[in-house]
Amino acid sequence: MKKLKVGIIGCGGIANQKHFPALKNNEDLNEMVAFCDIIEERAEKAAKEYGADGARVYTDYKELLADPEVEVVHICTPNVSHSEIAIAAFEAKKHVYCEKPMSHCTEEAEKMVEAWKKSGMQFTIGYQNRFRAEVQNLHAACEKGELGEIYYGKAHAVRRRAVPTWGVFMDKEQQGGGPLIDIGTHALDITLWCMNNYDVDSVTGSVFYKLGNLPQATEGNLFGPWDPETYEVEDSAMGFIKMKNGATINLEASWALNMLDSREASTTLCGTEAGAEIHSGMSYPKNELIYNRGRNGQLMEETISPVGSVAYFGGGSGEEGTIDNRQWLEAVLNGTEPLVKPEEALAVTKVLDAIYRSAKENKEIKF
Numbered sequence: 001m002k003k004l005k006v007g008i009i010g011c012g013g014i015a016n017q018k019h020f021p022a023l024k025n026n027e028d029l030n031e032m033v034a035f036c037d038i039i040e041e042r043a044e045k046a047a048k049e050y051g052a053d054g055a056r057v058y059t060d061y062k063e064l065l066a067d068p069e070v071e072v073v074h075i076c077t078p079n080v081s082h083s084e085i086a087i088a089a090f091e092a093k094k095h096v097y098c099e100k101p102m103s104h105c106t107e108e109a110e111k112m113v114e115a116w117k118k119s120g121m122q123f124t125i126g127y128q129n130r131f132r133a134e135v136q137n138l139h140a141a142c143e144k145g146e147l148g149e150i151y152y153g154k155a156h157a158v159r160r161r162a163v164p165t166w167g168v169f170m171d172k173e174q175q176g177g178g179p180l181i182d183i184g185t186h187a188l189d190i191t192l193w194c195m196n197n198y199d200v201d202s203v204t205g206s207v208f209y210k211l212g213n214l215p216q217a218t219e220g221n222l223f224g225p226w227d228p229e230t231y232e233v234e235d236s237a238m239g240f241i242k243m244k245n246g247a248t249i250n251l252e253a254s255w256a257l258n259m260l261d262s263r264e265a266s267t268t269l270c271g272t273e274a275g276a277e278i279h280s281g282m283s284y285p286k287n288e289l290i291y292n293r294g295r296n297g298q299l300m301e302e303t304i305s306p307v308g309s310v311a312y313f314g315g316g317s318g319e320e321g322t323i324d325n326r327q328w329l330e331a332v333l334n335g336t337e338p339l340v341k342p343e344e345a346l347a348v349t350k351v352l353d354a355i356y357r358s359a360k361e362n363k364e365i366k367f
């Protein structure tokens with residue numbers, strides 16, 4: 001099979017944790033031919049470790065986009081730059097895998113979708129949690145109607161103390177927000193995807209700036225104490241989302257919150273036939289999927305742990321970043337749709353943006 005030529009823009013945390021190893025694991029389908037970072041050593045190091053023979057290093061993303069060999073671009077830069085780089089990439093006729101969230105605001109995300117549609121290229125967003133075995137299992141159950149009509153959901157993205165202390169996560173201008181946009185985005189994505197409902201009616205939100213600037217709150221942070229002086233974003237945020245068909249979702253997101261039940265990239269779904277919960281995150285030593293319903297005169301739970309994998313494509317299973325990457329490369333090679341569709345990621349960004357707006361303006365936001 002033909003190998004796609006991939007260029008990576010932003011060679012920091014997520015590029016090293018997810019993109020480089022996943023692309024390497026799928027080296028039968030691609031080779032990494034170009035690396036870009038404004039910090040040159042990062043791009044140099046990545047090129048040395050993962051690059052194909054003759055891989056190029058750039059410090060300006062425009063030069064990487066002008067490289068005629070590059071066919072696919074992975075955008076792994078802070079949120080605020082996603083739209084500028086993605087739009088330029090579509091204009092340069094590259095396929096784009098952009099890290100989540102699509103953008104820091106609705107307006108920019110809509111411009112990205114418009115540029116993508118004009119370009120005729122492929123586009124997806126980094127919601128790799130959809131490829132976790134328990135999420136695949138739950139989605140398959142929802143598709144088959146095993147939960148009945150799902151009318152209540154909860155998107156969990158709660159950390160007790162896990163403020164990211166590297167990069168620009170605490171910088172409002174670079175990221176657009178804190179835990180809501182950073183991890184709330186994953187929990188909302190899997191919840192909406194399982195409910196298969198993107199028809200939002202209204203959003204109400206509360207955003208808290210209670211612990212970020214308190215020196216005593218930094219105790220016990222998973223990534224070491226953060227600097228309360230430079231902490232600019234929210235430390236927790238709550239959203240109440242009503243869908244057009246009356247279904248309702250609660251979204252809880254925090255990097256720091258005095259709450260015991262800390263779940264991340266998790267969802268709770270309540271349907272007319274059954275309910276289901278995914279447990280993963282700080283409070284849970286392993287990932288679990290629990291279905292609940294009444295049966296034989298009693299309430300019962302069915303726990304799937306460790307969760308068996310659900311073949312998503314070609315019988316494949318394994319680590320979610322690698323599976324996500326493989327289906328993306330196959331979508332580009334075969335001209336098929338990637339699992340994470342741009343319109344779905346746009347809907348997530350619109351809801352998150354509306355939660356911030358609702359909190360700021362102290363009102364319900366109607367869609």
Ligand SMILES: NC(=O)c1ccc[n+]([C@@H]2O[C@H](COP(=O)([O-])OP(=O)(O)OC[C@H]3O[C@@H](n4cnc5c(N)ncnc54)[C@H](O)[C@@H]3O)[C@@H](O)[C@H]2O)c1
Pocket residue numbers: 009010011012013014015036037038039042059060061076077078079081099100101126127128166167168182
């Ligand atoms: N999918 C996930 O689960 C997941 C996890 C973590 C981060 N992310 C996303 O990945 C993105 C990056 O996060 P990170 O943790 O890797 O941050 P990071 O700060 O560790 O890395 C970002 C890199 O981009 C470089 N950079 C910044 N502006 C640039 C530009 N204009 N051109 C080229 N390089 C530039 C920086 O020098 C840095 O090396 C964010 O959008 C974040 O939301 C996704």
